[in-house]
Amino acid sequence: MQTNWGNIFAVIRREFLERVRKKSFLITTLITPVIFGALMVVPAALQIVQTGKPTEVVIVDRTGWAGPAILAAAPSERHAGENSLESRAEKSARGAAILKAATAGQDLESIKQQIGDGRVDGALVLESDDKQDLKATYYGQNISNPQLFQMLSGRLDTVVVVHRLDGLGLDRSIADKLKGRVDLESVKVEKGGKTRKGSIMDFIAPIALAMVIYMMIIMYGQAIMNGVLEEKTSKVVEVLLSAIRPFELMMGKIVGIAAVGLLQYAIWVVIGAGIFMANPMNFQSQMDGSPVKVLQLVLLVLYFFLGFIFYSSLYAAIGAACTTQQETQQWQFPVAMGLVIPFVLMMPTLMTPNAGWVVFLSLFPVTSPITMLLRTGAVEVPLWQIAASLALLAAGTVAVAWAAAKVYRVGVLMTGKRPSVPEMLRWIREK
Amino acid sequence: MEALSYRGVQKTFGDVKAVKPLDLDIPQGEIFGLLGPNGAGKSTLIRMTMGIYLPDGGAISVLGQPRWTVASAALGYLPEDRGLYTKMRVGELLRFFGCLRGLSAPEAARRASWGLKRLGLEKWENHKLDDLSKGMQQKIQLLVAIQHKPRIAILDEPFSGLDPVNTELFMEVLDELLAEGTTIVLSTHQMEQVEKLCHAIALINKGEVVLQGKVGDIRREYGTRAVSAAFADGAELTEAQFADIAETTVLMPNEARFRLRPEVHAGKILKRLLDLGVKVSRFEEAQASMHDIFVQVVTGRDAGADAAEGGSHAN
Numbered sequence: 001m002q003t004n005w006g007n008i009f010a011v012i013r014r015e016f017l018e019r020v021r022k023k024s025f026l027i028t029t030l031i032t033p034v035i036f037g038a039l040m041v042v043p044a045a046l047q048i049v050q051t052g053k054p055t056e057v058v059i060v061d062r063t064g065w066a067g068p069a070i071l072a073a074a075p076s077e078r079h080a081g082e083n084s085l086e087s088r089a090e091k092s093a094r095g096a097a098i099l100k101a102a103t104a105g106q107d108l109e110s111i112k113q114q115i116g117d118g119r120v121d122g123a124l125v126l127e128s129d130d131k132q133d134l135k136a137t138y139y140g141q142n143i144s145n146p147q148l149f150q151m152l153s154g155r156l157d158t159v160v161v162v163h164r165l166d167g168l169g170l171d172r173s174i175a176d177k178l179k180g181r182v183d184l185e186s187v188k189v190e191k192g193g194k195t196r197k198g199s200i201m202d203f204i205a206p207i208a209l210a211m212v213i214y215m216m217i218i219m220y221g222q223a224i225m226n227g228v229l230e231e232k233t234s235k236v237v238e239v240l241l242s243a244i245r246p247f248e249l250m251m252g253k254i255v256g257i258a259a260v261g262l263l264q265y266a267i268w269v270v271i272g273a274g275i276f277m278a279n280p281m282n283f284q285s286q287m288d289g290s291p292v293k294v295l296q297l298v299l300l301v302l303y304f305f306l307g308f309i310f311y312s313s314l315y316a317a318i319g320a321a322c323t324t325q326q327e328t329q330q331w332q333f334p335v336a337m338g339l340v341i342p343f344v345l346m347m348p349t350l351m352t353p354n355a356g357w358v359v360f361l362s363l364f365p366v367t368s369p370i371t372m373l374l375r376t377g378a379v380e381v382p383l384w385q386i387a388a389s390l391a392l393l394a395a396g397t398v399a400v401a402w403a404a405a406k407v408y409r410v411g412v413l414m415t416g417k418r419p420s421v422p423e424m425l426r427w428i429r430e431k
Numbered sequence: 432m433e434a435l436s437y438r439g440v441q442k443t444f445g446d447v448k449a450v451k452p453l454d455l456d457i458p459q460g461e462i463f464g465l466l467g468p469n470g471a472g473k474s475t476l477i478r479m480t481m482g483i484y485l486p487d488g489g490a491i492s493v494l495g496q497p498r499w500t501v502a503s504a505a506l507g508y509l510p511e512d513r514g515l516y517t518k519m520r521v522g523e524l525l526r527f528f529g530c531l532r533g534l535s536a537p538e539a540a541r542r543a544s545w546g547l548k549r550l551g552l553e554k555w556e557n558h559k560l561d562d563l564s565k566g567m568q569q570k571i572q573l574l575v576a577i578q579h580k581p582r583i584a585i586l587d588e589p590f591s592g593l594d595p596v597n598t599e600l601f602m603e604v605l606d607e608l609l610a611e612g613t614t615i616v617l618s619t620h621q622m623e624q625v626e627k628l629c630h631a632i633a634l635i636n637k638g639e640v641v642l643q644g645k646v647g648d649i650r651r652e653y654g655t656r657a658v659s660a661a662f663a664d665g666a667e668l669t670e671a672q673f674a675d676i677a678e679t680t681v682l683m684p685n686e687a688r689f690r691l692r693p694e695v696h697a698g699k700i701l702k703r704l705l706d707l708g709v710k711v712s713r714f715e716e717a718q719a720s721m722h723d724i725f726v727q728v729v730t731g732r733d734a735g736a737d738a739a740e741g742g743s744h745a746n
Contacts, residue, residue, distance in 0.1 A: 010530040018519065235514025239575060242481035242508040243531040413483065 007244040011252025012259065015227070019260045029264050033271050055097045055121045055148055057140075058111055066126040066134055069159040071099055097148055099124075108139075115139060124152060133167075134160045206377020207346065209300050210370045212265065214339055217308055217369075220261040221315040221335075225328060227253055228319030228412065237412050246409035251401075254312040296376050302390060307369030310397040311335065313404035320411035342370035353378040363389045365396030432495040434459040434583050434614035435480060439489035441638075442475050449475040451638040452489060457616060457631075459494075462609060464629035464646070465618040466721075468729050472638040473618050474511060477585055480616075481508050494582060504533030507581035511588050511618070513572050515560055521547070522556035525574055532579040539579075546574040549604065566597055573601065577608060584608065587618045602628065622721040626650075632721075634728055642728050646721070653719040653727070658697045659688045660704055661713035672707060676700060688717070 019025055061067025102111065102123075114120040122140030129135060136156055138149070165174070228250075231237040240249055318331040342349070342361060349358050353375045362372040362381070368389045375381050435457040442450040450472045457463045467473045478484045480491060482498060491498040493505060516524055522543055529539030547553045550570045555563060560571065569592060577584050589605075590598050605615055605628070617629060625632060626646065634642035642649065663685060670680040676699045677689040689700050701714050719727075 006533075007531055010527060014519075014523075014527050017523075018516075234517065235510070235512040236516055238478075238483065238510045238512060238514065239508060239528070239572075240531070241483045242506070242510070243503045243528065413478075 004244065004248060007248045008252040008255070011244070011249055012256040015253055015256025016259050019223075019257065020263065025260070025264070029267050033268055055142075055145065057097055057099050057122045057124055057138075057148075057152075058102050058106065058120055059099055060102045060106070060108055060111065060123055060125045062125070062127045063134065065163060066128075066136075066156075066159055067101055069163065070124075070126070070155050071101060097151060112139060115141060122148075133163065205296075206350070206374050209296065209377065210343070210346075210373045212300070213304050213307060213369050213373065214343060216261050216265070216304065217311045217339060218336065220257050220308070221311045222332070223260075224253055224257050224312050225315040225319035225332070226325075227257065228316050228408070229322065229325065229328065232320065232323070232412055241413070246412060247405045250313070250316050250405055250408050254309060254316065258308055258312070296373070299373060299376060299386065303369040303373060303393070306390070306393045306397045310365065310369075310393065310400050311339070313397075313401040317404035317407040317411070320408040322411075338366040339370065342367045342374070345371075346374060349374045350378045353381075359385065363392055365393045368393050432459065433457060433492075434463075434494060435616070436492045436495075437476075437489065438492075440476070440479060440486045440491055441488045442472075442479060442484060443487055444475075448638050450479070450486075453635075453638070453640055455633055455640055455643070457614065457633075459614050460609070460612055461630040462605065462615045462617055462628050464625045464632035465616055465635065466620075466622075466625065466632055466725060467635035471635045473635055474587070476635070477508075477510075477587060477616075477618065480585060481506065502533055503531065504579060505582045507532070507576040507579065507584040509572055509576040509584075509586040509589055513569065515568065515572060515575065517560045520557055520559055521552070521563070521571060524560060524571065525578060528575045529579055532581070534579055542578045542580075543574075546578040550574065550600065566593060569593060570597070573604070577604070577613075580608070580611060581613060583614045583616065585616045585618070588620070589617070590619065590621060590624060622725060625721045634725065636729050642724075649724060650718040650721065651716070653724045656691050657688065657717040657719070658691065658700050659686065659713075659715060659717050660700070660709075660711055661686050662704070662709045662711050665704075665709050668707065668709065673700070673703060676703065 059067050059070060108123065108125060111120060111123045115123060118141070121142070122138060125137045125139065127135045127137075134156070136152075138152065231240065237249075314335050315332075318328050318335070322328045322331065345358075345361070348355075349361070349371060352358060358371065358375065361367040362375050363385065372381070372386065372389050376386075433456045435455075437453055437455040439452045439454065440450060441448070441452045453476070465473055465477070475484065479486050480493075480498070493501040519527070522540075525543035525546060526536070526539040529542055530536065534542060544553065544556070547556055550573070552563075552567060552570060555567065560568060563571065573586075573589060576586060586605075589601055593601060609615060617625070619625060629646050631645045632643065632649070633640050665682070665687060666684060668682055668687065670682060673680045673689060676692055676695045678692050679690045681688040687704075691697060691700070697716050701711065704711050704714075
């Protein structure tokens with residue numbers, strides 16, 4: 001019997017409609033963006049809650065000049081994009097701390113007492129000696145607040161520079177000009193010398209793309225495995241296989257569930273785009289030119305398509321070869337490793353995208369979907385490597401799908417004992 | 432042309448020869464009983480017929496064509512292990528399986544509503560299978576097997592778990608199928624249904640066909656050793672009067688049963704009765720029940736003796 005596409009389509013249709021109509025689909029589709037949004041918003045919100053009671057720092061000035069200067073210093077005037085991470089952190093730190101000069105009666109010992117009692121959060125002692133014109137010491141119960149220290153040391157830098165310039169007898173306006181820092185801007189150079197301003201998105205985009213593939217395969221690969229197992233335990237598979245071939249059933253299931261996943265992602269993309277459109281100010285500076293190139297999108301689709309079938313076939317075979325959910329666990333682990341390893345190696349992959357082992361992982365069918373996507377984000381990958389990687393993955397996918405279909409065919413009707421190895425091999429050889 | 436024809440078909444699982452090389456022909460347009468004790472190889476034979484297992488050797492042909500060239504539309508299957516998608520709505524489930532059996536979408540919809548109406552389930556079309564009682568689910572399972580009007584329907588224990596009313600309904604539906612030219616292969620352990628429904632049977636034991644033929648022929652062949660007679664005036668009869676021709680004689684006021692000695696024709700008993708002046712109102716060769724034949728063939732024990740002594744039917 002030839003592969004009957006009508007049968008595959010019927011299975012695809014059933015899988016798709018049954019799953020999309022489930023309440024759980026609607027719920028996960030809507031809740032996931034909420035959770036992701038919460039993950040981004042909640043830490044910031046918590047900071048705001050924290051700053052409800054700002055850190056109170058008493059300044060004990062023994063230099064005579066540094067105390068007033070610090071209190072008066074404008075926040076770091078370092079020139080940076082309004083949305084750079086540093087300036088944001090500083091801004092929130094500024095709101096998070098209140099500096100005030102020590103009153104006449106307060107000496108260090110009494111302040112320490114107050115800190116110990118929790119009446120004052122911290123004290124900044126400013127001194128000078130023969131070697132240094134300014135020496136600063138912070139006393140506090142909490143000495144692990146990076147925001148506070150970043151702000152304090154930023155102000156100290158500014159103050160001391162101004163002070164030293166004054167000491168040299170320079171005009172204040174010249175001093176103001178001198179104290180500005182230098183910004184380091186990164187510019188990405190592409191093929192043909194084309195340049196593009198770098199941004200944080202250059203770093204995030206390839207990780208995000210690889211993450212999309214990873215999550216899809218893990219989530220929906222397991223859905224396929226469970227679906228196969230369910231058909232097996234509910235015995236419906238016998239009626240199915242009396243009408244269609246195991247390969248048709250397996251492929252229909254894989255494609256049907258993949259379609260569910262794509263629909264879900266499409267919905268998320270639309271939601272994401274909606275947020276982007278509604279709030280363009282926040283993103284536009286970072287989206288200076290699209291960080292995701294057309295080639296990357298094409299590759300994303302190709303690697304997703306091939307990688308999904310590759311892994312889904314394995315998951316389907318596991319579902320068919322096992323009889324209980326528990327039994328599947330030990331088989332799932334090695335399969336998932338193929339996806340997890342490239343992620344564990346993500347940082348070295350991005351830092352040395354042309355190292356020999358990275359190139360190998362980006363060609364090897366098991367790891368290539370994720371590693372190659374990471375590489376394409378980090379560097380211009382030679383076209384021959386992309387072509388070779390895709391060709392190997394395609395060949396590997398055909399081989400795995402073929403073998404998995406055979407295991408599926410044997411396993412899906414086995415309820416008690418496992419098939420013997422020779423029997424399995426015979427099934428694999430059969431047409 | 433046979434509906435199903437098996438030539439040297441065999442299947443081994445590990446060390447177990449589930450089906451030994453087996454030849455069997457199942458004619459078209461009949462209800463054919465596939466009988467045998469549990470583990471005899473029936474299910475394996477059926478699964479090979481449905482293309483779920485491939486035979487290790489031999490050939491199966493369906494309506495004269497090699498099995499693998501036959502479209503799934505020609506076949507219908509009710510497996511012994513029932514199972515359907517319990518979360519699906521009844522109508523969708525039927526349409527889905529209709530499509531898998533080669534029906535177009537509108538045709539599948541038409542057949543599904545026909546089937547639901549025929550079995551009195553039209554109200555349940557939009558309910559999930561989970562909401563249905565076991566008996567109703569069994570009806571759906573039958574519809575999955577026959578709604579596409581297959582040329583051959585293989586039904587494994589179709590009546591198990593059904594109440595008498597639904598059993599009658601199933602039988603009616605099978606009769607209708609038969610009238611439309613469908614060949615029905617019935618695998619069952621309920622022998623009175625075999626007697627009632629099947630034209631011919633094959634009895635399979637330990638992977639081999641050990642008995643096959645028309646039900647009437649088989650029952651006659653196994654049953655000619657026993658006769659029974661009814662009369663109004665046999666009060667005077669004694670067993671000794673029949674000792675030379677009957678191995679056993681059971682006399683009752685209005686009836687008598689005899690088990691013939693070897694080589695003795697049933698007519699001898701009738702002649703003896705008439706000679707003794709008994710007015711015989713009924714005389715018949717007792718047919719062995721399929722139940723007895725089954726037990727006898729499978730165990731090698733002569734269960735026919737029971738028939739002569741009281742006609743036990745263990746149902």
